[in-house]
Amino acid sequence: MRAAVQPLVVNVGVIGPGKVGAAFLRQMQQAAPRLLRECHLELRLRAVSDSRHMWLDCDDEALNGRVGGAQTWRPVVLDEFAAYVAGHHGSAAVLADCTASDSVADHYAGWLGAGIHVVTPNKRAASGCLDRWKAIARASDASGARLHYEGTVGAGLPVVQTLRDLIDTGDELLAVEGMLSGTLAWLFNRFDGSRPFSALVREAHALGYTEPDPRDDLSGMDVARKLVILAREAGVGLSLGDVAVESLVPRELEGLGRDDFMEALPAMDAPMAALLARARAEGGVLRHVARLDNAGASVGVQVLDGGHAFAHGQLTDNVVRFATRRYCDNALVVQGPGAGPEVTAAAVFTDLLRVAGAMGVKRCAC
Amino acid sequence: MRAAVQPLVVNVGVIGPGKVGAAFLRQMQQAAPRLLRECHLELRLRAVSDSRHMWLDCDDEALNGRVGGAQTWRPVVLDEFAAYVAGHHGSAAVLADCTASDSVADHYAGWLGAGIHVVTPNKRAASGCLDRWKAIARASDASGARLHYEGTVGAGLPVVQTLRDLIDTGDELLAVEGMLSGTLAWLFNRFDGSRPFSALVREAHALGYTEPDPRDDLSGMDVARKLVILAREAGVGLSLGDVAVESLVPRELEGLGRDDFMEALPAMDAPMAALLARARAEGGVLRHVARLDNAGASVGVQVLDGGHAFAHGQLTDNVVRFATRRYCDNALVVQGPGAGPEVTAAAVFTDLLRVAGAMGVKRCAC
Structure with missing residues (x-):
């Protein structure tokens, strides 16, 4: 015994x-x-x-x-x-x-x-x-x-520890690509042109998917913070200012009070519709993507091929894709709900x- | 200092x-x-x-x-x-x-x-x-x-530790579904009816994607072992004999020597073609899936909806999908190459x- x-x-x-x-x-x-x-x-x-x-x-x-x-x-x-x-x-x-x-x-x-x-x-x-x-x-x-x-x-989702394990066992990060905002994933998964983008933002806001002020999501800054965290984990001493962040908030709406911003939301519709039209002309889909590679760190809307791993996201899923020396042909992908108290x-x-x-x-x- | x-x-x-x-x-x-x-x-x-x-x-x-x-x-x-x-x-x-x-x-x-x-x-x-x-x-x-x-x-891929963390933090596993064989994933991703299944097995064998005797992959036993490991990690005291394994190897080919088996491979073609036809009639895709849930543990070919996470696998990727109390609407998914020395x-x-x-x-x- x-x-x-x-x-x-x-x-x-x-x-x-x-x-x-x-x-x-x-x-x-x-x-x-x-x-x-x-x-x-x-x-x-x-x-x-x-x-x-x-x-x-x-x-x-x-x-x-x-x-x-x-x-x-x-x-x-x-x-x-x-x-x-x-x-x-x-x-x-x-x-x-x-x-x-x-x-x-x-x-x-x-x-x-x-x-x-x-x-x-x-x-x-x-x-x-x-x-x-x-x-x-x-x-x-x-x-x-x-x-x-x-x-x-x-x-x-097992993201930070996974990257830590890759690095500590001597793998080399070539690129990390992510859909790191459940809110933005939801918006772009739903944005098919049948309703203006502003209507989707309003719906997401009403459902509680966005921050109280949706600009906190649409600005991309929260996603940029996550990219900085992954970069530092991989040994790259990045700061928030080093990330090229393309905000979805039109400049003229940045300074408004929250109610006025919600009122002025339709100002986003024409530029977003143009982006969608471009994506369709190229046969691709629109996604909000964070990317870190040798060329730097960026956050913004991208046109992706329909076969891309990010084209098939579910609802509000986050997706992180690690391309490394060992995972070079196919990346290591972690996907699932990336927000919520539980x-x-x-x-x-x-x-x-x-x-x-x-x-x-x-x-x-x- | x-x-x-x-x-x-x-x-x-x-x-x-x-x-x-x-x-x-x-x-x-x-x-x-x-x-x-x-x-x-x-x-x-x-x-x-x-x-x-x-x-x-x-x-x-x-x-x-x-x-x-x-x-x-x-x-x-x-x-x-x-x-x-x-x-x-x-x-x-x-x-x-x-x-x-x-x-x-x-x-x-x-x-x-x-x-x-x-x-x-x-x-x-x-x-x-x-x-x-x-x-x-x-x-x-x-x-x-x-x-x-x-x-x-x-x-x-971070699979065992991820399950460990879910369990240890008090989450409850509802189901785990996986494509746990790179070889079988490759075969079913490629099997579109344009070539007989046996030709794909021969190609995979020639490329070194299969075990020296492809029956070691096709039998599903290696996948069943992985499912047993995940079950035990989740606290279910399963043994290999408890898994309902549907082998892809026709019974009459089981006892053959390796060379005779390779010769007799086309005997798989008619049943596999029938499976593919059934999947198509249902508007779905064929995948080799391991599944553990309240109903038990099974390994075999399944017809999946075209929108299922497993329908978009790349090449020889493994995919594991954890459905838990916390990850119930959308599962936690880990995907990527699941074999190879490195x-x-x-x-x-x-x-x-x-x-x-x-x-x-x-x-x-x-």
């Missing part, structure tokens, strides 16, 4: 109990018994913070997403929050940043330097200022604490399990 | 220096300097073994694939080989089984029990006898040593890096 294995305790703090954070808390709670039983991993939620409060000493109620109640709660001071999570007995402390905040990303280097791991779908650090990114790398390198961010590209939270959870894996937690079926 | 980090030494033994083993040795040698510099990981090749010899104290020459020369070499005794690799100073010993041998898999439980990790694209253990598989699990559980086998399904070796290498990761080796871009 084997001796009982002492579980490895990982203390977790969640920043941003919004849709993604709440889904993450739920997933952790649901998976915790199996992880304890089969992987000898004990996940302990120690604290949750939103932009103004923090809840310490969370119990199962908090894990249920019903934060508050009898727990302590205080105006948030993020470093104090981090120190609280790290102050518990355990093998590791992990902060899950479920915000999209640049100011939370400002704390990463300090936390990592103090040995606190960070897992996040927040794109700000990995696509933001290179100096901050390098400071984060130095802090992580010095302490051994990890920053994982699988959820920044394609949400729960799959984004699953990416954060996967990152958390990678941290636990690095502490020796065993995750095999055998 | 930070102190110099002591590299983590991993001692590696390679069993089976064939095409995959040689590619793995080459990849390790090429990536080693970067891994040492950036990840503080020192990979040390200690020994290589084929079915009759072993080379101990390998130097760089051996890493070049030019094993032999001045090194010791002796008739192979696998456990002695394993003990030799594990006998070196280091943080971990890893054996890379690059064979397709069932008798090598018989040693896994012993090696894992002794704390020696195993990485392999060999399908025998993970798809073979359940009792042996459970003994392997117990040994791994007791010592903490890992068995990784990403290369068993889809070669270097990508298979890359899977073994990725597994090796996962072992190193569990020892604390840091693998992040930041």
